[in-house]
Amino acid sequence: MMTVTEIVILIFILIGIILVFIAALGTLKFPDVYARMSATSKAATLGVAAIIFAAGIYFHTNISIMTRAGAVIAFLFMTAPVSAHMLARAAYAGGVKLSKKYKVVDELEGRYDKVTHTPSGAQEGPGIETVSLPRDRRA
Numbered sequence: 001m002m003t004v005t006e007i008v009i010l011i012f013i014l015i016g017i018i019l020v021f022i023a024a025l026g027t028l029k030f031p032d033v034y035a036r037m038s039a040t041s042k043a044a045t046l047g048v049a050a051i052i053f054a055a056g057i058y059f060h061t062n063i064s065i066m067t068r069a070g071a072v073i074a075f076l077f078m079t080a081p082v083s084a085h086m087l088a089r090a091a092y093a094g095g096v097k098l099s100k101k102y103k104v105v106d107e108l109e110g111r112y113d114k115v116t117h118t119p120s121g122a123q124e125g126p127g128i129e130t131v132s133l134p135r136d137r138r139a
Contacts, residue, residue, distance in 0.1 A: 005057065012054035019047030032099035033091050041084035049073045 002010075026039025056069030093114060098104050113120040 005060070009054045009057050012050045012057065016047040016050035016054065019043045019050065021047075023047060031101045033096050034088055034098065035102075037084045037088055041080050045076055045080040049076055052076075 020043070023040045023043035026043060027036050030036045030039055052069050052073055056066045059065040059069075092108070092112070098106055108119060111119050
């Protein structure tokens with residue numbers, strides 16, 4: 001007979017496996033690199049976090065392992081979105097095109113400086129002000 005703790009562990013492991021599988025399917029099925037990164041950065045992060053959480057529950061008597069599991073989950077949630085953003089930015093700077101399958105508007109098309117990796121020609125609109133700051137503040 002399974003205890004309540006073992007059932008909770010099993011549930012979290014199954015949730016993790018399902019989410020990681022969904023991330024793998026997204027990587028295979030989505031048409032462009034940006035959609036693939038979205039699938040992996042969200043579903044895989046949650047799936048791995050669920051599996052690590054289950055491991056932390058399994059070793060609930062050892063506070064050191066539970067603390068490490070919590071730290072790994074926190075580190076995962078802090079680094080996965082940032083790394084996905086940086087990979088998407090590098091892909092865009094490298095000229096990887098958006099898929100024509102989706103109705104997505106490339107708002108940076110023709111406005112992205114590939115040397116400085118920043119938008120060129122800032123757009124002005126309501127509530128947006130362009131401020132020029134002096135480079136030298138000597139009196």
